[in-house]
Amino acid sequence: MKEKSGCIKRAGFNSRYKRFVLILAFLVLAAVSVMIGADKNVNPGSLLRLDAAAWQTFWVSRVPRTAAIVLTASGLSVSGLIMQSLSSNKFMSPSTSGTTDAAMLGVLLSFLLLGDQSRFVQLLFAFVFALASTMLFMAILGRIPLREAVYVPLVGMMYGGIIKALANAVAYRTNALQTLSKIGLGTFNRFTSFAMLWLVLIPLALAVLYAARFSIAGMGEDFSKSLGLHYKRTVFLGLCVIAVISAATFVTVGPIAFVGLIIPNMVTAFYGDDVKKTIPDVMLLGTVFVMVCDIFSRLIIYPYEIAVSFTIGIIGGAIFLVILFRRVRYGK
């Protein structure tokens, strides 16, 4: 008995310790992130000297970029977490279920139908397409019961591939391939504002507020009903949260793969599937991961940089494979 309670305390201490490490890593990386850039004038020394030009660059270019990373990374990670909880499938995520591809198709169509529109119009198109496509995909999954959860991302990627091919065909027909390739690159170095990203705060707040409901919904429709939770409404709300985040991040940053898939997997492997408990760590770990990838992308060919989606694709892909093999080997 005594030993057991000691164990439990240590486990509690351990998880708090892990979160502390994550917060520390986040702070260090955030500091590094705002200090990197082509303008060498921005450094701790000049900032301390209250150099006006340095502070100008700092506020206008460095801070927004780092904020964009935090919002994108935590948004995508939380989308993945909610999606995995609602579908009880560890392989669901915006990038493995066609959501991101549908957002891309939406943005392309807004270009073709309305010309170069404001970001907000693009965002609306991306949102509608992402939501519709995710609902369709969930409906398809409900219809064809797959024997192994592992098939879900494969079917999802095929589904996403079809949407992408559709987008390509449309772009080819309308001579818009160049537009498409510009849309389809994920990077934090667009010379445009990240203002639209602040929109991500709304679905993020909703996700935190409704975390307990998403957990209960993950236990199934009957279970939810016996606790008085409107299952369908909760699932729809979750899908809306996912679609807003996917659309807003796609329109501003571009497609970022794997984050929504691997981050929730890594966190829930330690803490279990209770959304309320894992949501802070999912946001933190997602941010830390994307920051590392972003810093790497900016340093490797300094003073130039490569698109962060490349780095994330390579590192994230490797982590995804590890997760895939572990899940296949140990079941579930």
Next chain:
Amino acid sequence: MIELKQVSQAYGTQDILKNVSLKIKEKRITALVGANGAGKTTLLNVAANLIPAKSGQVLLDGRDICQMETIEIARKIAILKQTQHLSMRITVQELVAFGRYPHSKGRLKSADETKIREAIAYMDLENIKEKFIDELSGGQRQRAYIAMILAQDTRYVFLDEPLNNLDIKYSVEMMTILQKLVQELDKTVIIVLHDINFAAAFADEIVAMKGGEIIREGPAESIIDGETLKDVFDHEFHIIRVGERKVCVYFQPQPDREIKRSKDCFI
């Protein structure tokens, strides 16, 4: 007050409940007994509004249950399903906390925390409350689900075969806890039981079902009777008195012949 008025239910063309009417006695343990497929689970689910009745009415405190908000129902009726499928890896404590959802809507206050702690203590789960439910034995998991039902703290408690997977000690303890809930906290318990002896020993009322109908109902004492039980289960029962109690023996109707036959098998 829960009252079923001529409730019918069907899957396809198959009638599952046929014009069932039942007034559930307040502050009593009512045992629902009957053979496999008699419609016990369906009756519980209809009474808790988990599935709508095809015809007829379920009244909860005089109101038609179909007209009520599900959360309002969940504050009054807690139901433990016959089978739980685990889709999530959560700890015992998190599962029990789900039971507070109808009251807290996910934001636990200190009163909720107290209820959770009490439920965990009641079901003797303190040592394993940090464990994931998929790492528990079947009986431990069953106790965790029951703790969740207790945390829900409703006036009506529906339990569909809660003794599944419980060992003898915990089965008896479970029934004793239910008796305490009724006597001390004025709750009303409806429980599906397969072991007729548990019904005989702990239930106040017994409702016997067969083929989608209630064929007998009344105080436990009056149902525990050879003829009645034979009618319900299509099986021979021998009722023995042990002190004040009636005990049903339902195996090896003629002991000596059975033993002889098993001896023959050896030779």
